[in-house]
Amino acid sequence: xxxxxxxxxxxxxxxxxxxxxxxxxxxxxxxxxxxxxxxxxxxxxxxxxxxxxxxxxxxxxxxxxxxxxxxxxxxxxxxxxxxxxxxxxxxxxxxxxxxxxxxxxxxxxxxxxxxxxxxxxxxxxxxxxxxxxxxxxxxxxxxxxxxxxxxxxxxxxxxxxxxxxxxxxxxxxxxxxxxxxxxxxxxxxxxxxxxxxxxxxx
Numbered sequence: 001x002x003x004x005x006x007x008x009x010x011x012x013x014x015x016x017x018x019x020x021x022x023x024x025x026x027x028x029x030x031x032x033x034x035x036x037x038x039x040x041x042x043x044x045x046x047x048x049x050x051x052x053x054x055x056x057x058x059x060x061x062x063x064x065x066x067x068x069x070x071x072x073x074x075x076x077x078x079x080x081x082x083x084x085x086x087x088x089x090x091x092x093x094x095x096x097x098x099x100x101x102x103x104x105x106x107x108x109x110x111x112x113x114x115x116x117x118x119x120x121x122x123x124x125x126x127x128x129x130x131x132x133x134x135x136x137x138x139x140x141x142x143x144x145x146x147x148x149x150x151x152x153x154x155x156x157x158x159x160x161x162x163x164x165x166x167x168x169x170x171x172x173x174x175x176x177x178x179x180x181x182x183x184x185x186x187x188x189x190x191x192x193x194x195x196x197x198x199x200x201x202x
Contacts, residue, residue: 086121089114089138091145092128100132106159121160124149 003009022034036043041056053060089109097112098104106118115122124136126144133153139160141149146156 084121086123086140087115088123088125090125090127091130091148094124094134094136095128095130095132098132098134100134102132102134104134104136104138106138130154 020030020035021028022030025031033043041047053062055061093114094104097114098108102108106115106122109115109122110118121139123140123142124138124145125142126146126148130148130152134149135155135157136149137157137159139158141156141158149156
C-alpha cells in the first residue's frame with residue numbers, strides 16, 4: 001500500500017539539480033572562459049541563435065541558386081503570387097463514372113470521388129477515349145479534351161469564361177528617316193597665275 005501523503009513525507013518527484021554557475025572563479029571549474037573556450041564564434045553571446053538558413057557566413061543555398069526574373073511572374077522562384085494550380089480530371093475517368101447524357105459539374109465530380117472538393121479549379125484533360133455524350137462544366141479544358149467531348153456529341157462549358165487568345169505584342173519598327181535632298185555646290189575654279197615658262201601670246 002502506498003505511503004499516506006503527509007507534510008513530513010513530501011518530497012520532490014525528481015532530485016533537484018543545481019544550475020551551472022559559470023564565471024565564479026578558477027576553483028569552481030567553470031571560471032575564466034566559462035566553458036566556452038578561447039575566442040571564435042561559439043564563444044560569443046547569441047552565437048547559438050542563428051537565423052534559419054545561416055551557413056556560417058558563406059553564401060546560403062537560397063542565394064546561390066539561380067532564379068527567374070521577376071518576383072511577381074507566374075514562373076518566379078519559388079512561387080509567384082499569380083501562379084495558379086488546378087486539379088486534373090481525365091476523359092477516361094468521365095467515361096467510367098458517368099452515363100451517357102449526364103451533366104458533369106464540379107459537384108458531380110465530388111460525388112463521383114474524382115476530386116476531393118471544389119476549392120481548387122478543375123481542368124479536364126484528354127487522356128483516354130470518350131464515347132458518351134456528356135455536358136461538361138469545368139474551369140479549364142485542354143485542346144484535346146475539348147475536341148473529344150464535342151466529337152462525341154457533348155458540350156463544353158467554361159465556368160470562368162472561355163479564354164481569349166492573345167497575340168504576342170510586336171514592337172513597331174521605326175519609320176525610316178527621309179533622305180534629305182542633297183544641296184548642289186558649285187565648284188569655282190581659281191585661275192592660276194602664269195609662270196615664266198608660259199609666255200603670253202599676242
